[in-house]
């Protein structure tokens with residue numbers, strides 16, 4: 001997969017050189033390039049913004065500069081991803097969709113956002129645009145949102161995660177449940193013991209215990225994720241464990 005990121009703060013994307021995404025880029029699983037939007041600015045001051053039509057506070061990013069950048073960076077097979085507070089919510093399902101694409105171009109806005117005609121122009125040319133929000137809170141720009149989405153997508157690419165099995169049980173995975181609590185050595189720490197069932201080696205009991213903890217957590221913390229589930233689904237016998 002090819003990922004391009006365009007930003008006026010390219011250094012904000014430096015963390016992509018680290019860890020999992022960095023390794024994927026080095027191993028050739030990911031072809032990652034970060035571009036400075038100001039490279040396409042035409043005036044002496046390399047201006048990328050201007051005052052909003054219709055008035056209002058703040059500045060808007062110019063369509064001509066973005067248009068020139070995307071004309072160079074976008075390819076016909078690329079999906080344009082525009083982080084925005086007014087976007088469709090980015091979820092694990094959306095990450096799975098994006099992970100199937102051959103190429104992604106992230107347009108990181110700043111100020112009050114990017115002139116709406118930039119996305120409109122790409123759609124009119126037959127391109128795919130995903131305007132995505134990473135949550136109902138306001139950031140100052142699209143860079144952090146792009147880091148979040150690139151990590152969530154890159155880890156789904158074949159060969160990026162060492163053990164693909166760890167992609168199966170995690171929160172927001174197919175089970176539609178939050179993850180169960182995890183423990184490691186020592187078996188007793190600060191007077192707190194690891195649940196006995198996890199030391200039993202009884203795989204069926206452990207699987208049942210984990211599923212019930214996942215259901216409990218999901219009901220308690222994310223009732224919005226629960227459709228058919230309710231407390232009665234908890235295995236009564238498990239409550240005694």
Ligand SMILES: Nc1cc(-c2ccc3ccn(Cc4ccccc4)c3c2)n[nH]1
Pocket residue numbers: 083084085108109110111112113114132133134135136137138139140141142143145
């Ligand atoms: N989930 C999420 C995404 C963003 C986001 C993404 C890109 C941009 C570009 C400029 N801003 C600042 C801004 C604040 C409020 C209204 C409009 C623009 C951005 C915020 N915030 N929260």
